[in-house]
Amino acid sequence: MTAASLVIAIDGPAASGKGTLARRLADYYHLPHLDTGLTYRAVAHMLLTKGWPLGDAPHAVEAARLVDLGSLDRDVLSVHAVGEAASKIAVIPEVRRILVDKQRAFAAQVSGAVLDGRDIGTVVCPDATVKLYVTASAEVRARRRLAEIEARDGTGDFATILADIARRDERDMGRADSPLRPAADAHLLDTSEMDIETAFIAARTIIDGIVAAASES
Structure with missing residues (x-):
């Protein structure tokens, strides 16, 4: 079909x-297909890689703006520590707003x-x-x-x-x-x-x- x-x-x-x-x-x-959890993991991975505190909202927001949905590496982002960090930064409202906008744009494809x-x-x-x-x-x-x-x-x-x-x-x-x-x-x-x-x-x-x-x- x-x-x-x-x-x-x-x-x-x-x-x-x-x-x-x-x-x-x-x-x-x-x-x-988009695994939206990977978008939050990408933010967390960036924070961990740069040594930025997970609770630092300004840095988390900056990382969210830089997330590219076309370059999400499942193998890298599936590490347990990244998942734990992701669930903590996912509660930051501005991070959610930025990533939701990107996710909606993905869903808006013609197909x-x-x-x-x-x-x-x-x-x-x-x-x-x-x-x-x-x-x-x-x-x-x-x-x-x-x-x-x-x-x-x-x-x-x-x-x-x-x-x-x-x-x-x-x-x-x-x-x-x-x-x-x-x-x-x-x-x-x-x-x-x-x-x-x-x-x-x-x-x-x-x-x-x-x-x-x-x-x-």
Whole structure:
């Protein structure tokens, strides 16, 4: 099927599988994809690289303005320390405003786009064609994160990872600016008992149904 002006917004907590799902959907529908979490990680990485304090709002704002969505290196930005730093600078309102503007410009491409993050359906793309909220139990997400670490020949402790996920959830859901929550019209996809292929088929069924209904109206 074609995907003219199809904007798919995917939100959810850490390690819920939304990133893998977003990449699969972008490939299937031939749409550009943006992991918006990488934009915050890029700001954090710049601060860490330059030795600037994470709580220094002026430097964080400067870094946000310099972020280039075309040069986000997932391998570099996926390091755990960068992710921890990113969740701390993501609470700075001006940083969020700058990055949201860039994310909206990405979503405004003629073909449409797939964006995943924490506030896509609620803030970045409130008029998205399809909104998915992907979640899973904290224990399942911790097991997935541990498996990812071990797949890269690293080591991790399940209890530590679970506690880290709980902290991330509390920070993301409790922040005053753009907290993590499903949009009122989002389709909930709980992947606790799903592998990626099952989740992909479920998401595709939702999207195709919405696109078909829109074409008939």
